[in-house]
Amino acid sequence: MAGFRRYAAAILAVIGLGLAAGPSLAAPPFKATLPAGPKPWTHERFDDAPQTFSFAVVSDLESGYRPGVFDVAVADLALLHPAFIMTVGDMIEGGSEDAALLNREWDAFDALAAKAPAPFFHVAGNHDMTNLTQRKVWEARYGARYYGFVYRDVLFMVLDTEDYPAARMQEIYHARADFLSLRKTDPAAAAKLPYASLQEARTGEIGPEQSAYFEKLIAAHPKVRWTIALMHKPVYARPGDKGLGRIEAALKGRPYTILNGHLHRYGYAQRNGADYIMLGTTGGERAFDGSQGAMDHIMWITMTDHGPDIANLKLEGVLDKTGHVPAGGEALCLDHGGPRCPTP
Numbered sequence: 126m127a128g129f130r131r132y133a134a135a136i137l138a139v140i141g142l143g144l145a146a147g148p149s150l151a152a153p154p155f156k157a158t159l160p161a162g163p164k165p166w167t168h169e170r171f172d173d174a175p176q177t178f179s180f181a182v183v184s185d186l187e188s189g190y191r192p193g194v195f196d197v198a199v200a201d202l203a204l205l206h207p208a209f210i211m212t213v214g215d216m217i218e219g220g221s222e223d224a225a226l227l228n229r230e231w232d233a234f235d236a237l238a239a240k241a242p243a244p245f246f247h248v249a250g251n252h253d254m255t256n257l258t259q260r261k262v263w264e265a266r267y268g269a270r271y272y273g274f275v276y277r278d279v280l281f282m283v284l285d286t287e288d289y290p291a292a293r294m295q296e297i298y299h300a301r302a303d304f305l306s307l308r309k310t311d312p313a314a315a316a317k318l319p320y321a322s323l324q325e326a327r328t329g330e331i332g333p334e335q336s337a338y339f340e341k342l343i344a345a346h347p348k349v350r351w352t353i354a355l356m357h358k359p360v361y362a363r364p365g366d367k368g369l370g371r372i373e374a375a376l377k378g379r380p381y382t383i384l385n386g387h388l389h390r391y392g393y394a395q396r397n398g399a400d401y402i403m404l405g406t407t408g409g410e411r412a413f414d415g416s417q418g419a420m421d422h423i424m425w426i427t428m429t430d431h432g433p434d435i436a437n438l439k440l441e442g443v444l445d446k447t448g449h450v451p452a453g454g455e456a457l458c459l460d461h462g463g464p465r466c467p468t469p
């Protein structure tokens with residue numbers, strides 16, 4: 126406690142010195158000494174409003190993990206300096222009921238994410254939350270499976286699209302395991318298994334308690350300037366009360382954006398006057414045939430007075446000061462056609 130009091134006193138002393146220094150703290154950020162008359166710049170309305178900030182979103186790196194690709198994304202983020210980093214899930218391979226193995230996978234991922242100079246917000250994908258053991262490991266490490274927070278008057282909502290009743294979750298897990306096992310040897314036969322046509326496999330599920338949580342959260346923040354919801358599966362495509370319907374109804378009349386992953390292919394649509402965007406990959410399995418939406422990328426979102434400006438940065442398009450893809454990215458299979466790319 127004594128150490129804390131000394132620290133607080135030192136901080137107050139610094140603040141006091143700053144106040145005593147007078148107008149220097151209030152000086153405008155831009156200053157130029159030029160004669161009166163024309164200026165060699167267009168205007169002095171700088172795009173640095175206090176409410177403007179940028180954050181990054183990464184997408185699936187599992188379900189066909191390609192070593193080294195996510196390392197490039199982390200190196201890119203270290204150059205870009207977002208306020209924080211989010212994901213749309215599938216951070217580990219998962220698919221196991223071995224808690225020790227799952228914790229090792231999370232340790233490895235978190236060590237990698239920690240190299241980026243910004244907070245990383247976890248969002249669960251189906252690889253991360255496949256069974257009840259994985260749910261317990263998640264809750265022990267990260268707490269809530271779904272949650273919300275406000276940053277600079279923007280409401281962020283993180284959804285869990287693997288929100289099944291316990292018994293149903295285990296049924297899906299075993300059906301998925303059978304499907305994945307057969308797919309290794311006979312993809313055509315695997316496609317005929319029940320899991321391949323399950324609604325849950327395509328769109329996931331939102332349970333009634335989760336819907337109620339977000340209804341209350343939305344109602345508690347009626348005047349935020351924007352709402353951004355992140356999830357793994359496109360649960361908004363699921364009809365009925367296990368989809369996103371209740372949450373979408375609660376969002377009606379306010380500006381919002383929906384982001385998800387899961388299908389490893391970028392897609393854009395508008396629903397209810399809002400942007401619904403499916404991200405591609407940040408290291409997961411993907412096509413290399415030039416087809417629409419197949420790409421490894423970071424989504425870069427800048428919140429402005431008029432809402433989010435969204436840019437997608439392909440990993441091979443972010444170069445360091447030497448003019449190269451960082452973290453050895455030029456040796457990987459990215460869209461520039463690295464030596465590890467499969468032959469089309």
